[in-house]
Amino acid sequence: MQDTLKLVTQVFGVSGNEEDIREVIFNEIKKYVDETRVDAMGNLIAVKKGRKKKIMLAAHMDEIGIIATFIDEDGFIRFSNIGGVSPFTSLGQRVRFRNGITGTISAEEKLEDFKGLKLGKLFIDIGCKNREEAEKLVKVGDTANFVGEFYVQGSSAVSKAMDDRSGCAVLIELIRNMPKTENEIYFVFTTQEEVGLRGAKTAAFGIMPDCAIAIDVTLTGDTPECGKREVKLGGGPAIKVKDNAYIAHPAIRRYLEELAAENGIPYTLELLDRGGSDPGAIQTTGIGVPCGGISIPCRGVHSPAEMVSLEDLEYCVKLTSLFIKNYKG
Amino acid sequence: MGIIQNLEYLSQLVAVPGYEKAAAEKCAGLFKDWCDQVRVDKFFNVVCTRKGTGKAAKKLMITAHIDEIGFLVNSIDEKGFAGLTNVGGIDSKILLAQEVIIHGKQDVLGIIGATPPHLLKAEDAGKAVKLRDIRVDTGYDGQELKKYVSVGDTVSLKSKFNKMNEQKASGKSLDNRASIACLLEILRLLAAVNHENDLIFIASAQEETHLTGVMTAAYELRPDAAIVIDTCHGDIPELPKEVSSTPGKGPEISIGPNLHPKLVAKFFELGKENGIPYQKMVEAGDTGTEAWATQVSANGIPTALLSIPIRYMHTAVETVNIEDIKHTARMVSEFAKLSSEQLGELLCL
Numbered sequence: 001m002q003d004t005l006k007l008v009t010q011v012f013g014v015s016g017n018e019e020d021i022r023e024v025i026f027n028e029i030k031k032y033v034d035e036t037r038v039d040a041m042g043n044l045i046a047v048k049k050g051r052k053k054k055i056m057l058a059a060h061m062d063e064i065g066i067i068a069t070f071i072d073e074d075g076f077i078r079f080s081n082i083g084g085v086s087p088f089t090s091l092g093q094r095v096r097f098r099n100g101i102t103g104t105i106s107a108e109e110k111l112e113d114f115k116g117l118k119l120g121k122l123f124i125d126i127g128c129k130n131r132e133e134a135e136k137l138v139k140v141g142d143t144a145n146f147v148g149e150f151y152v153q154g155s156s157a158v159s160k161a162m163d164d165r166s167g168c169a170v171l172i173e174l175i176r177n178m179p180k181t182e183n184e185i186y187f188v189f190t191t192q193e194e195v196g197l198r199g200a201k202t203a204a205f206g207i208m209p210d211c212a213i214a215i216d217v218t219l220t221g222d223t224p225e226c227g228k229r230e231v232k233l234g235g236g237p238a239i240k241v242k243d244n245a246y247i248a249h250p251a252i253r254r255y256l257e258e259l260a261a262e263n264g265i266p267y268t269l270e271l272l273d274r275g276g277s278d279p280g281a282i283q284t285t286g287i288g289v290p291c292g293g294i295s296i297p298c299r300g301v302h303s304p305a306e307m308v309s310l311e312d313l314e315y316c317v318k319l320t321s322l323f324i325k326n327y328k329g
Numbered sequence: 330m331g332i333i334q335n336l337e338y339l340s341q342l343v344a345v346p347g348y349e350k351a352a353a354e355k356c357a358g359l360f361k362d363w364c365d366q367v368r369v370d371k372f373f374n375v376v377c378t379r380k381g382t383g384k385a386a387k388k389l390m391i392t393a394h395i396d397e398i399g400f401l402v403n404s405i406d407e408k409g410f411a412g413l414t415n416v417g418g419i420d421s422k423i424l425l426a427q428e429v430i431i432h433g434k435q436d437v438l439g440i441i442g443a444t445p446p447h448l449l450k451a452e453d454a455g456k457a458v459k460l461r462d463i464r465v466d467t468g469y470d471g472q473e474l475k476k477y478v479s480v481g482d483t484v485s486l487k488s489k490f491n492k493m494n495e496q497k498a499s500g501k502s503l504d505n506r507a508s509i510a511c512l513l514e515i516l517r518l519l520a521a522v523n524h525e526n527d528l529i530f531i532a533s534a535q536e537e538t539h540l541t542g543v544m545t546a547a548y549e550l551r552p553d554a555a556i557v558i559d560t561c562h563g564d565i566p567e568l569p570k571e572v573s574s575t576p577g578k579g580p581e582i583s584i585g586p587n588l589h590p591k592l593v594a595k596f597f598e599l600g601k602e603n604g605i606p607y608q609k610m611v612e613a614g615d616t617g618t619e620a621w622a623t624q625v626s627a628n629g630i631p632t633a634l635l636s637i638p639i640r641y642m643h644t645a646v647e648t649v650n651i652e653d654i655k656h657t658a659r660m661v662s663e664f665a666k667l668s669s670e671q672l673g674e675l676l677c678l
Contacts, residue, residue, distance in 0.1 A: 288545025
């Protein structure tokens with residue numbers, strides 16, 4: 001798990017530019033599945049054939065980042081956000097473009113206080129003398145991810161893009177250790193989740209599954225002065241009740257709770273008041289898909305240092321495995 | 330049962346978005362006497378069909394959402410106070426000194442109290458409290474409460490149904506049970522009518538959150554046209570005229586890009602021909618109703634929106650004028666009597 005996690009978190013894959021991460025995941029899973037395809041939105045869909053229920057498991061492979069919008073005559077790059085990027089967490093960070101060019105984010109010096117901090121007041125410095133030199137390295141429209149190295153300390157792992165490469169790692173581990181089941185399983189590594197659940201919508205339409213589960217990160221309620229939430233790091237998977245994009249189907253939510261309780265998997269219930277996840281789009285696709293979520297407790301979501309628990313990830317694999325093995329509809 | 334008895338029964342049902350199963354099954358029980366077939370689908374939409382007599386019958390879908398605004402328990406502390414998260418739009422200032430029911434392993438009455446005025450700091454008096462600071466007192470301590478209630482359980486507003494006079498009633502969930510009562514009245518009016526078109530009545534789920542129920546039902550059923558019945562804002566002193574309608578003066582018929590112009594014009598015509606009062610409402614974009622999702626479902630569905638004016642929407646004291654339910658039902662039943670040819674002509678531009 002740890003090696004997979006390190007591999008997938010560090011690869012480039014800002015929403016809309018998921019080519020590299022798709023390639024890496026494809027290589028990790030291709031020999032274990034019956035069929036793979038990439039659809040028009042760039043979703044990677046891997047199938048384990050079966051005769052019974054069609055179950056879609058979704059983890060998004062895109063990550064938040066920035067997109068270059070303007071390069072000034074001194075070679076500084078202005079940028080806009082891809083997904084939920086806070087100017088406060090951006091300040092002083094490094095960003096890396098797909099070609100490896102790295103820049104640092106600084107704020108205009110005139111800025112007097114933090115209240116006025118907006119992305120429009122920030123710029124990326126790639127150390128060039130002028131526009132001509134900068135444009136050789138970075139072009140307007142290029143995207144970059146935040147730089148955040150991977151490390152493990154105790155049972156916690158920290159990196160950029162745990163949202164949602166940790167979910168991708170859970171699916172990869174599951175693909176390598178598939179339980180025997182007659183259900184047909186669609187492992188979908190979705191695109192463009194961070195910009196509005198875009199990939200999952202078309203993937204679900206193409207598959208039209210009987211049900212779907214998303215593996216994504218969620219906020220915890222265990223850090224200083226945070227919101228009241230039951231979810232905590234190391235508390236096991238968080239079973240989705242609702243987020244801002246959908247309400248988990250009660251039958252699926254209860255089944256996940258039962259499976260966890262019967263098999264000694266610790267869990268909490270997740271009621272997320274900020275942010276959505278792929279089922280928000282999957283649920284209302286076509287004739288509709290009952291959906292649920294197995295969420296990974298994560299601290300520092302949408303920062304370059306997102307923290308998850310390796311134990312939680314193992315439990316997520318176990319719970320997802322039990323679900324696809326036993327789900328009868 | 331008459332409209333008001335139906336409305337009383339319907340308003341006391343509990344259907345927090347996503348958890349409409351029990352209410353849907355009871356509602357299906359009310360529909361079954363009037364329909365050829367009733368079923369509750371996987372999202373707890375009640376789907377009820379009346380076959381038409383026409384050889385080239387078109388499918389007309391008539392929807393009213395069954396869900397209501399509510400809450401989910403998001404925390405329980407040692408003292409037995411439960412915290413809430415909302416499902417659907419709720420202004421937290423209506424919650425102080427309000428009774429709720431927590432639907433756990435058993436129903437538990439909850440009180441949302443308020444700081445006594447004696448102890449309020451001068452600067453806090455008259456101010457609303459944020460939902461995240463609101464706690465429900467159940468009379469149990471934390472340990473005891475956890476036997477009956479878990480995080481994730483649904484919570485509904487508790488409110489008695491009141492007949493204010495012969496025309497007016499007040500209570501919870503009249504948004505949108507007034508429209509479900511209207512569906513039943515439409516079915517009653519059509520009981521002895523041989524209509525040509527197939528009619529599909531839907532009491533739909535999850536409107537208050539993401540329009541999920543109607544979005545998926547419309548895709549599955551592929552109707553040729555749709556009529557959405559919902560509630561709109563009745564006039565109250567502080568509301569400007571352009572966003573409100575007058576209770577008692579008939580349904581509000583919406584005009585705008587969300588609605589099909591020919592269907593809308595037909596309703597005006599039917600109103601005039603049959604002496605049914607109606608009011609007009611101009612909506613520049615999203616109507617904030619199921620019409621918005623229905624219009625772009627599958628290949629696109631010509632849609633009309635009729636709304637029953639209610640006052641104090643999304644509170645426990647919503648009020649409705651029963652005459653408006655009758656007027657709306659007459660209007661829609663007249664539309665449902667159109668021949669397949671007449672309906673077909675309306676569907677092209």
